[in-house]
Amino acid sequence: MGARRLRLTARGTALLTLGGAALVAGVLLGVTSLVQVGLLLVLTVASSVGLLHLQARDQARGALHLTRRVTPHPVTEGDPATVEVALTRDRTGRTAPRLDRLEIAERAARELSGGGPLRARVSRERHALRLTYAISPTVRGRWGVGPVQLHRADPFGVARWSGPLGEPALVAVRPRTTPLSITSSAMSSDADRVVLGARSPSPDDTALRDYRAGDDLRRVHWPTSARRGELVVRQDERSGRRPASVLLDLPADADAGEWSIRLAASVAVALVGSGHHVRLLGGDVLDAARDHHRPDATGAAVAALLDQTVDLTMPVDAAERTAWLRTAVDTLQADAGGSELVLALVGELDDETLGALARTGETTHGWAMVRTAETAEPLATAAAERTAQSLSRAGWAVCLVRVGEDLAACWERLLGSDDRAVMSR
Template identity: 35%
Template sequence: MGITARGIGLSVAAVALLVAGFTFAYPELTVLGAAAGVAVGHALVVAAWRPRLTVDRRADPDRVARGDPARMTLTVRNSGRLRAASLVAEERCGGRVVPVPLLRLRPGRDTTVTYDVPTVRRGIVPVGPLRVTRRDPLGLVALARRYGETAPVWVRPRVHPLTAVPTGAGRSLDGRVDGVPHGSITFDSLREYVVGDELRRVHWRTSARVGELMVRENVDTSLPRIVVLLDNRFAAHPGHADGAADSFEAGCEAAASVVVAALREDLPVTLLMVTPDDEPDAHPLDRLTTVALAEGTLADATARVRQQRAGDTLVFLTGPGGRAELGHVGALRGAYPSVVVGVLGATDPTPPGAAGLVVVDAVDGAAFAAEWDGVRRW
């Protein structure tokens, strides 16, 4: 509860008038002091009344590409039974404040406000909670309360359509890639039986040992497996300010474009960061929404990628500052037969002889997509 400057002044005047009235026996001053005290007390009672409000938020959509429109619908309902609510309310949406009119909101009634969510920057935009301020008629006391939970809106990197998709070293005899969903060649792991699995895939020896049906899970080695390694080091993106850099944003767009193109072709794709993020199991586009620049070394990242061997095609996306260390990436060609490097934010071409790698230089994500489709060999 906050007493305004007017309320503080009136409270001080009430005390002074009461003291002066009783000390010097002036009943008029005493009456004025008492009236001022009653006004402050009444203001405290009015502001202390807590309206019963129910808040509901719906984002449409809650995940959107950077620059695309997103709207938030806020519904506020007066759940009280006795009196109408006339309040001053505001909704915090990212870095701005949205006024919410709550005038004569009768019991059992609701009001709806719709507004645009800013999507100019990649990241999570927190929306809410609703901040309701209760004031007395004289403006002596103001009490702010919060209603509802915070609703996040995920602003993902912009995706640029890619026509060409690397097929790696493996080829299917029936076409460019094999479409067998569970694979049929190499044993990968065991898992519990679920309704619909073929009984010929049950591993009876393990099932007898653990006491429940276990099924063999195979992978098709003819399917190309793409690994996207995003360079999120400060050193790779010079000119960064407040933890952001245009070249890094372009790198996030390039990574999102490659991931979406691979998923569109039903190809296995793995997204890795040079400096690992906190949620490696989340959806790749959600990880690209929250990833930020951090400290790290490329040598440690390439050693980790070489040990994992998560695929046969490696796509390394870096900034202008990462050109000097492309030798670490070139050393991965023994583990990954196909290696492609994308240098984002590049205003000049990469010097020839960059560890014998296929290098795509681009100013931004759109230019990367255009250059990517022009690559003739992987």
């Protein structure tokens, strides 16, 4: 936040210097008129400074009211949005300035402007002032705007006050998603109902999850609870669609990470659109994703999933990346009840993590896209090939994807992998 500052203008400095000189000369020479002129100039400067000080004090006491609105909000990266700042005056403030004489400015993060200048439009009235400017965010995340910077001058132009008003705000920028279709012949075959979009073969059409305080004991699934040694409850799926988890393995590289987030978000949105209850697992915001989001007509499930991606960050090193992924895999293993779909986007994995992920196929129905570097030649490195082959042997439908390629192409390649993996189990 900028500092408050009260300073004399060049005119004010000149008047104060001239007034002081006239006052001293008048006293020394005994010229009354010269003393009067000097006093007048000094008092003019002093009264102007005093007025600005009182106005600043009134502002601190709430004489000016600030509201800021971003439309639409949250914003999608690459889409334009409008920021409107409205400043109104409490008319009971005796020294509050006329707002049509104020100068106003606001800064925004470079990520909201694409690195270019922001052009604002200001509309002024005596008791209201509005600042409007367009933003076009280019990077997912939360980016700052504000605080508003005010500049005011006294009526004589001898002093200026500058300072902030209000608090800065954060604009949430969601990742851009690509429409993906899950209506594919590979996903509607009668040879095996364990496919995306298919009805659950479970007779009670439920998934299982860990018991939580407050759950109805009538929903406890006793056979599974006895086998695991801990309580699990049925999680009803009224739509008949399998619950689905999108597992995201975030790399340390920022470009690869942003591409991965866009792909995972696109998959999650597509699954919600087809009627699945979906959650997104991975990264450092796992606590927000323990439960599945239920699709509804208002789009709340899609909004919740996209909002979760806003705060995702990249791991600082390989150890943190592995820890995040293992936490997500552990959640899958703890909550899976035998009918959940898992769609994983992972990179090259070490043996321990790969083994843990592969074992989730025992209680879930897994689909995986194995990520390779953008410059990988051929398509996959040996480590990525090993990861893909291990998951495929464990019963997953697997395909290789390259960082930066078209998201729809990655998705279609995964659907095509069904004939080689899921349908052969």
